Amino acid sequence: MSAIGDQFLYVRGVPADRLPPPAARAGVLGWLRTNLFSSPANITLTLLCVLFIVWAVPPLLRFFLIDAVWSGADGDACLASPAQPQPGACWAFVRVWSSYFVYGFYPIGQRWRVDLFFLTLAFGIVWLLRLSAPRRDISACYFFIVLPILSFVLLHGAPLIGLSVVPTALWGGILVTVVVATIGMVFSLPLGILLALGRCSEMPVVRLFAVIFIEFVRGVPLITVLFMASVMLPLFVPEHLAPDKLIRALIGVALFASAYMAEVVRGGLIAVPRGQYEAARALGLGYWRMTGLVILPQALRVTLPNIVNTFIGLFKDTTLVFVVGIFDFLHAIEAARADPKWAAPTTTVTGYVFAGLFYFVCCYGMSRYARNVEARLTRSGRR
Amino acid sequence: MIEKIQDLLPQDLPRRPRRFGGIALQIALILVIAGLAYGAIVNVAQNLARAHIASGFGFWNNTAGFDISQTLISYSASTSSFGRAFWVGLLNTLLVAAIAIVLATVLGFVVGIARLSRNWLVARLAGGYVELIRNVPLLLQLFFWYNAVLKSLPQLHGSVTLPGGGILNNRGLFLPRAEFAPHFSAVLIALFVAIAAAIVLRDWSRRRRERTGRLIRIFWPVLGLLCGLPLAALALAGFPLSFSVPHMGRFNVSGGVEILPEFAALVLVLTIYTAAFIAEVVRAGVLAVHAGQTEAAQALGLRSAATLRLVVVPQAMRVIIPPLTSQYLNLIKNSSLAVAIGYPDLVQVFAGSVLNITGQAVEVIAITMAVYLSISLFMSLLMNLYARTTAIVER
Secondary structure, X not given: OHHHHHHOOOOOOOOOOOOOOOHHHOHHHHXXXXXXXXXXXXHHHXXXXXXXXXXXXXXXXXXXXXXXXXXXXXXXXHOOOOOOOOOOOEHHHHHHHHHHHHHEOOOHHHHHHHHHHHHHHHHHHHHHHOOOOOOHHHHHHHHHHHHXXXXXXXXXXXXXXXXXXXXXXXXXXXXXXXXXXXXXXXXXXHHHHHHHHHHOOOOHHHHHHHHHHHHHHHHOOHHHHHHHHHHHHHHHXXXXXXXXXXXXXXXXXXXXXXXXXXXXXXXXXXXXXXXXXXXXXXXXXXXXXXXXXXXXXXHHHHHHHHHHHHHHHHHHHHHHHHHHOOOEHHHHHHHHHOOHHHOOOOHHHHHHHHHHHHHHHHHHHHHHHHHHHHHHHHHOOOX | OOOOHHHHOOOOOOOOOOOOHHHHHHHHHHHHHHHHHHHHHHHHHHHXXXXXXXXXXXXXXXXXXXXXXXXXXXXXXXXXXXXXXHHHHHHHHHHHXXXXXXXXXXXXXXXXXXXXXXXXXXXHHHHXXXXXXHOOOHHHHHHHXXXXXXXXXXXXXXXXXXXXXXXXXXXXXXXXXXXXXXHHHHHHHHHHHHHHHHHHHXXXXXXXXXHHOXXXXXXXXXXXXXXXXXXXXXXXXXXXXXXXXXXXXXXXXXXXXXXXXXXXXXXXXHHHHHHHHHHHXXXXXXXHOOHHHXXXXXXXXXXXXXXXXXXXXXXXHHHHHHHHHHHHHHHHHHHHHXXXXXXXXXXXXXXXXXXXXXXXXXXXXXXXXXXXXHHHHHHHHHHHHHHHHHOOOOO
């Protein structure tokens, strides 16, 4: 026993301090080594990427920022001249046309109404989507009932309270894009919920109609639905009731979006555990109270990220109303770039890039929101 | 003393009312929809009569009288019927969709795998591509490529001549066209023989490996077979193949095969756009394979290529295929955006030109929708069959 004891002259009583990791694995160098230069193949890939960035980024920066033309009265400012042999993006074009891009032909004296509409809408969206906002039940009422009426009165006008009527033919640009997207959202969510409930219903006739509608709409392109709304809808109603062109497109978009929304909501309904249905039944709740008080709140919460993603799709799809002659943002860009006064080689690209930025900022913002909600739901264990 | 459980219950327990609500609701729904449909039909009949528009499908055989810029089957404005125009449009839609589906799948898989790369820069670039493309409307991208890129290519006089005899200008891309002499069928037969031989060879090598445990590499023999046999047939048949090279005329390019800028823009945009979505599908599919599967495969001694081929990909494909199919369907539906730049697809030819000439909106839109609907239903049928064959058999 003592022989063994003699072998160990010293045994450390406390653990040694941790040594720092080897220099090659820590810090900036270590990060570079593991993430960019871990193997010959990786080094090649990294070099190719760097070459691509060096090739692509400086010309883009030069075109869109350094050589760009920021001010000017017409297209001549954006043409090549001795002072600017290679003119870049024609931001002057966007500046001059910006109010047209936002309001279309909406009368200049009445544009405060559009601004007010944007404000009330932004307020409603923030209230509805901020998970920590107070009284989100009232916000739903506001968004789905008050806001549509208020915006109709504001935008279309009501002679009774002194707002002159602005026909929809004068609406245009971002205003129309936002109106189409909002109407699509406001109508597609309730309709989609009804359709989803119908598809999950025990009543065969209800289920059949819901399935036919959903599968039919999801099986055809939005363009054909819009064509149908714009050329067939006037035939379906008596001649004097034929709706306005914008309303027809709105009906098409709302019906289209509701079929997609229905599938998203159905996903949420399926995700609610069976026990919840059984517990609600056991408490003696009827179908509507079970659905309204127990199932839907959970289903909608689970599927909120998907609802937002559907809305992103809807927002992008609003551009298709262009095809049936509605004057949305993209149409405004097309009209502006065709203006002979601004006939410079760079205006087309600039207009499209500006529109692209607008859509990107909107859609990317929404998708970040959806991802945040999803992360929150995952953390709270509700999946 | 309590004899039966009934004694515990109050005697006048209200009976649960029988539910007639459900049946009444269904009958009401049928009545409402039937009423709406009836009203719509009456209105359509009245409105059409007032506008003196014919109804029915009699127009199908009438002479179309309009030109189509790209026709895969013979078509002439003066003699062909509206029905012929329909087939021309449908084939154009299918052509664009088929080419874009192949290209988008390749690009999508590359980008999706790049997003999972351990190389930070590659993953970031792929991620940036996906975010950028997914968040900008397809129609805007289409306009960008068509109006800003392809339309700003040099005009006829400044045409770019490509290596191999192609010509590129803002009227399109002109490529040499292969022209086959009758003997060319010999080459095709040789190709089929080569493919059959390759399959036989593969089966033989597999059986031999199972029996003896020895691996025989057949990659090079198969490659030689697939290339050599058709080439030999080509030489024996006296090269029954010539190329019609496009050449510049004074006012246009003649000869060769012409690729319309509309077609190019549509294929390009559908490829780029759908690839971004396919990349996400692929990424999700690969991530869905549990890391333990890879570790188990490595523990069994499989190399990384074999792990990928035998363990990861088969499992990932089961997750990838269903959403991939729905992306293909989206692509086919999105190809209808052709109407915005004037590529003669089904919607542009049929729901555009034919509708405008005949005015028969109901029939024309119904046919157009029916086509897309049948494509969708057919694809979902295939999908369900696939899902059934690859479903995991639960114990």
